[in-house]
Amino acid sequence: MIRWFKPVVFLACLIPLAVLGWKAYSGGLGANPIEVITHATGDWTLRFLLITLSITPIRKLTGRLWLIRYRRMLGLFAFFYATLHFLTYIWLDKFFDLHDMLHDIAKRKFITVGFAGFVLLIPLALTSTKGWIRRLGGKRWQALHRLIYFSAIAGVIHYWWLVKADIREPLKYAAILAVLLGYRIAVWAGPKLSGNKAKALREPQVQIPEG
Numbered sequence: 454m455i456r457w458f459k460p461v462v463f464l465a466c467l468i469p470l471a472v473l474g475w476k477a478y479s480g481g482l483g484a485n486p487i488e489v490i491t492h493a494t495g496d497w498t499l500r501f502l503l504i505t506l507s508i509t510p511i512r513k514l515t516g517r518l519w520l521i522r523y524r525r526m527l528g529l530f531a532f533f534y535a536t537l538h539f540l541t542y543i544w545l546d547k548f549f550d551l552h553d554m555l556h557d558i559a560k561r562k563f564i565t566v567g568f569a570g571f572v573l574l575i576p577l578a579l580t581s582t583k584g585w586i587r588r589l590g591g592k593r594w595q596a597l598h599r600l601i602y603f604s605a606i607a608g609v610i611h612y613w614w615l616v617k618a619d620i621r622e623p624l625k626y627a628a629i630l631a632v633l634l635g636y637r638i639a640v641w642a643g644p645k646l647s648g649n650k651a652k653a654l655r656e657p658q659v660q661i662p663e664g
């Protein structure tokens with residue numbers, strides 16, 4: 454793939470932040486700026502999680518193997534927006550009131566599950582370097598990075614639980630996530646099922662009585 458493409462993707466990933474920054478500068482955040490920032494950073498966390506999860510299926514289905522080079526960057530952008538989202542909450546919303554925050558995390562179940570989704574991303578971000586892949590070994594590293602599935606599930610549940618009535622938006626994210634996880638289940642179960650089928654064909658199903 455062309456060399457300049459990676460910096461272009463990197464800059465494109467910063468556009469949501471630039472838009473927020475521009476709105477803040479030009480007074481375009483409306484009457485409730487904290488809400489606008491929380492929603493925008495939350496939306497982009499979930500979008501980047503789903504974009505990261507779509508790299509493997511698109512890569513395998515289209516044969517565009519170079520896409521793998523973008524997966525780590527996109528995953529780190531998911532973490533970046535999640536951190537901004539969390540910072541908005543603890544800084545602008547709660548003013549670092551630890552007691553209030555802990556109470557919220559324990560009592561409001563949509564916050565509990567959102568917090569879990571964020572915490573699950575931390576080991577992934579910390580071990581995203583080549584050094585950590587070497588240290589952990591490919592298999593263990595891959596197993597650890599499957600936590601992203603649970604983080605995305607937590608993100609969708611978090612969104613679903615926080616909307617009061619109209620569940621159309623979280624439903625769209627849930628549907629996309631179901632397809633992305635369904636693809637992985639199919640890839641994992643496929644050889645097992647066809648292996649069992651082949652075994653079943655090799656072994657006679659009906660016992661023929663002797664004599």
Ligand code: HEM
Pocket residue numbers: 491492493494495496498499535538539542564567568569570571604605607608609611612615
């Ligand atoms: C993987 C982690 C997370 C994801 C994917 C995520 C995603 C989202 C999404 C999509 C929204 C709704 C945006 C909209 O309405 O357009 C949202 C709202 C929100 N999130 Fe998160 N979130 C995560 C973690 C957290 C954490 C750790 C906290 C705080 C501890 C948090 C607190 C909130 C709050 C307070 C709202 C606004 C609720 C409201 O409008 O009543 N989120 N988040």
